[in-house]
Amino acid sequence: MASRVLGGVFALVLLSGAAPFAFAPAPQADLNRIYRVNTATGEVGACQYGLKEGTIGVTFCFPAGEGAGPQALGEYGLVPSNHTRESGVFRVNYRTGEISSCYVFNIHVVCTPQLSAADKSGPAAPGQAGTQSQTDISNGNHAPQPPTTPAQ
Numbered sequence: 001m002a003s004r005v006l007g008g009v010f011a012l013v014l015l016s017g018a019a020p021f022a023f024a025p026a027p028q029a030d031l032n033r034i035y036r037v038n039t040a041t042g043e044v045g046a047c048q049y050g051l052k053e054g055t056i057g058v059t060f061c062f063p064a065g066e067g068a069g070p071q072a073l074g075e076y077g078l079v080p081s082n083h084t085r086e087s088g089v090f091r092v093n094y095r096t097g098e099i100s101s102c103y104v105f106n107i108h109v110v111c112t113p114q115l116s117a118a119d120k121s122g123p124a125a126p127g128q129a130g131t132q133s134q135t136d137i138s139n140g141n142h143a144p145q146p147p148t149t150p151a152q
Helices: 002-016 134-138
Strands: 021-025 033-038 044-050 058-062 076-080 089-093 099-105 108-111
Touching (some): 033 076
Antiparallel strands (some): 021 033, 089 099, 099 108
């Protein structure tokens, strides 16, 4: 009985045209990484191609780590920036307007906490500890980049 119900739910999702995953490439010009998000749960992972001697190559995949796991149910997507040296993407919740930054750190995809522009209590609010000042940003100083992975 449970398998019939599960099969019915699966068929309903397929017939409704809802895609369970969305994909977006990393904007970094010399990185062949693609990110994947579960459009309902917001869980983010990533994969990229790598060379391996004696083979046609391998696919390295990075599972969800801190902050990249399932979130509150929503309608999630991925948006790459236009910054050609950026290896991460933005996870967006189209229902709430929340955004977080996701990138590969060591062997996992990690994401910052989700915030919206209306959040005044989050670390992205101007003048709070832990954020860059406008002077730092205008001088071209950017947040520290995560260490590169062996496949980069």
